[in-house]
Amino acid sequence: MANILILGGGFGGLMMAEQLSDLFGNSGHRITLVSPKDKFTFYPALVRLAFGDCSEENISIDLPEKLNDLNVRFVQGEVIKLNQNLKQVQIAGEDFNGEISYDYLVIAMGRRLATEKIGGFFEHAHHLLGSKAALKFGEAVESFKKGHIVVGLSPQAFLPVPVCETAFALAKKFEREIEKEKISVSVIFPETIETAFGGADLHEKLEKAFAFHHIEVITDFAVKEVTEKAIVSAEGQKIKYDLLMLLPPFRGQAMIGKQGFTDELDFVEVDDFLRVVNLENAYAVGDIASFTGPKLAFTAIRQAQVAAENIATELRGGTPTKLYQHDISLIIDEGGDDAIFLNYGVLDNTLYGLKTGKMWSRMKNEHNQLWHVVRNG
Ligand SMILES: Cc1cc2nc3c(=O)[nH]c(=O)nc-3n(C[C@H](O)[C@H](O)[C@H](O)COP(=O)(O)OP(=O)(O)OC[C@H]3O[C@@H](n4cnc5c(N)ncnc54)[C@H](O)[C@@H]3O)c2cc1C
Numbered sequence: 001m002a003n004i005l006i007l008g009g010g011f012g013g014l015m016m017a018e019q020l021s022d023l024f025g026n027s028g029h030r031i032t033l034v035s036p037k038d039k040f041t042f043y044p045a046l047v048r049l050a051f052g053d054c055s056e057e058n059i060s061i062d063l064p065e066k067l068n069d070l071n072v073r074f075v076q077g078e079v080i081k082l083n084q085n086l087k088q089v090q091i092a093g094e095d096f097n098g099e100i101s102y103d104y105l106v107i108a109m110g111r112r113l114a115t116e117k118i119g120g121f122f123e124h125a126h127h128l129l130g131s132k133a134a135l136k137f138g139e140a141v142e143s144f145k146k147g148h149i150v151v152g153l154s155p156q157a158f159l160p161v162p163v164c165e166t167a168f169a170l171a172k173k174f175e176r177e178i179e180k181e182k183i184s185v186s187v188i189f190p191e192t193i194e195t196a197f198g199g200a201d202l203h204e205k206l207e208k209a210f211a212f213h214h215i216e217v218i219t220d221f222a223v224k225e226v227t228e229k230a231i232v233s234a235e236g237q238k239i240k241y242d243l244l245m246l247l248p249p250f251r252g253q254a255m256i257g258k259q260g261f262t263d264e265l266d267f268v269e270v271d272d273f274l275r276v277v278n279l280e281n282a283y284a285v286g287d288i289a290s291f292t293g294p295k296l297a298f299t300a301i302r303q304a305q306v307a308a309e310n311i312a313t314e315l316r317g318g319t320p321t322k323l324y325q326h327d328i329s330l331i332i333d334e335g336g337d338d339a340i341f342l343n344y345g346v347l348d349n350t351l352y353g354l355k356t357g358k359m360w361s362r363m364k365n366e367h368n369q370l371w372h373v374v375r376n377g
Contacts, residue, residue, distance in 0.1 A: 001028045002315055005089060005102035006072075007079050009035030009063050010043075012108035012286025012300040019308030021070040029315065032073040032100065034091055038063050044297060046128050047165040050138035051173065056131050075100065079109065082256055084279060104311050105282040107268055108304075111158075111250040111295065118154055118248055120226035125246040128162060137245055141173065144183070147242030149174075150231060152188030153196060155222045156265065157247035158287075158295045160196035163187060164206060166245055171213035178214050186216040186239070188231070193219065198293025198328030250295065252288050263290045273320040274307040281314075283307040293328035 004020060006013045013033055020031050045059040067074040077093020088099045113129060115121045128134035151167045153160055167187040177183035187210060189196050193203040210217050218239065223246060225232040230240045252266030261278045262268055267290035269277040274289070276282040285307050286300035303324055310320035 001030065002103040003101060004029060004031045004104045004106065004311065005100055006031065006033040006106040006108060007089065008108035008110055008286070008288070009033055009037065009040055009074075010108065010110050010286060010300070011297040012110070012288070012304055013106070014040055014063075014066070015301045015304035016106050016108060016285060016308055017067060017070055017072045019304055020311065021072055023308060023312045026071075030073065031071075032075060033063075033067055034075045034077055034079060034089070034100070035063060036076065036078045036093070038074075038076055040066070041131060043129075044161070046131065046134040047162050047169055049131060050128050050134040050141070050166070051169045052138060052142075056135075060131070079253075080255060082259065084259065087281065103281060104314070105276075105279075106307060106311075107256065107276065107282060107284040107288055108286045108300075109253045109256075109288050111287040112253055112266070114156075114249040114251045117156075118223060118226060118246070120228075121246065121248055124226045124228055125244050125248075127245065127247055128166070129159075129247065140243055141170070144174075144243050146177075146182050147184075148240060149183065149185045149243045149245075150188060150239060150241040151185065151245045152221075152223060152231065153190060153247050154249050155190040156249040156251075157190075158250050158293070159247055160189070160193070160294055161296070163189075163245075163247060167210065167215050168213060171215055184216065185214075186218055188218045188221050188223070188239070190222045191220060193217070196294065200328065250287070252290075265290075267291075270324075272323050273310050274303055274324050275310070275320065283311065291326045291328075293326075296328075299326070299328070 006016050013035065017031060017033050039060045040063050042059040045054055048054045049056065049059060064074045075091060075093065075096050077091040077096050079089055080092050081090040088101050090099050091097065126133065126137040126140060128137050149170055151163055151170065153163045164187070167185055170185045171178060174183045178185065193206055197203065207217065221237065221239070222234045223231050224234040226244065226246065230238040231244065232238050252262055252268060254266055256262060256268065257266035261276050268284040268288050269290045270284050271277055274283050274285060276284050285303035287295040289303060306322045306324040309322040313320050
């Protein structure tokens with residue numbers, strides 16, 4: 001009988017719990033998931049939340065209840081230390097404080113927002129990478145009457161989808177004001193749009209859609225600092241704003257950094273089977289895993305499927321055989337554009353070019369299916 005410990009209750013952790021529960025059933029292996037929060041939030045819907053198209057309740061599920069159905073033990077707490085030699089993790093939580101031992105470890109702790117890398121971010125910028133932040137940004141949008149709105153991606157903020165969605169949602173909301181030139185919207189990328197999407201073949205359609213909605217696109221602007229009135233690039237160029245939504249740089253979790261298995265940004269290095277490099281009996285999935293390109297729920301799910309299958313093989317005494325192939329442009333182009341949920345729901349009738357025919361309905365279905373899988377298993 002083995003103890004399998006999953007760290008994190010987001011897309012990667014929850015999908016891992018589902019996969020392992022499916023694979024092991026009542027085999028006697030013990031699966032435990034640790035997360036600081038007792039809720040799972042469906043992040044792809046945060047732009048909708050900000051724009052009042054859904055409520056917090058609509059986009060979150062109760063983790064203990066869900067895990068109980070899967071026969072997975074839930075421990076509410078935060079991982080504060082990993083002891084590689086003892087195969088133990090130290091947890092700090094209200095209900096549980098202490099060590100949990102493991103035979104197999106799955107690291108799925110997502111990304112950290114490195115807001116400290118952009119001077120003035122905390123004081124002046126909005127983001128929408130959590131429910132509270134999304135609602136706060138939504139309030140600022142609601143009371144905005146006149147001026148320039150800047151929506152941007154910082155360097156190493158590996159998530160272009162909500163930036164594009166936010167720009168289009170603003171264009172829809174302020175359509176008349178934009179026509180009358182009372183309000184303008186700019187979207188900013190640190191390099192090209194193509195680079196932001198990991199080389200996927202979306203940029204031409206996106207560029208057309210931005211132009212159609214009178215959204216100004218500024219590329220190769222690496223934000224370094226935010227002042228009360230402007231964003232400043234590494235080269236000292238300035239762009240003035242009246243309302244700013246900026247995604248900060250991403251990092252892995254510092255508490256597992258510098259232990260010999262993370263890269264320079266604290267993301268966990270894995271091999272082709274998603275085994276953590278230099279850490280025995282451990283796998284990593286989701287945003288925390290060190291891969292190039294945008295970080296997506298879609299990839300977290302694919303990785304959880306691969307890692308679960310490989311753990312099952314190991315528990316049967318075999319050697320992992322299931323390979324993970326991370327070709328982000330292939331995932332987005334093939335998956336196809338469904339792999340990112342650009343434009344579901346928020347922008348009915350607006351996002352010209354991306355909204356046609358089969359692709360549009362596939363995209364919506366994909367979102368619905370993903371939510372269905374998460375909620376109902
Ligand atoms: C606004 C927004 C829109 C998005 N849109 C899309 C989209 O359209 N399509 C798409 O595919 N992806 C989208 N994404 C990306 C997607 O949500 C992420 O890629 C996905 O959530 C990654 O899953 P994860 O499990 O790796 O990390 P998360 O979902 O971030 O989960 C990490 C988990 O680890 C826990 N954790 C953190 N620290 C600790 C600790 N010390 N101890 C224990 N647990 C810890 C967290 O509480 C959380 O439960 C979007 C994200 C955002 C924010």
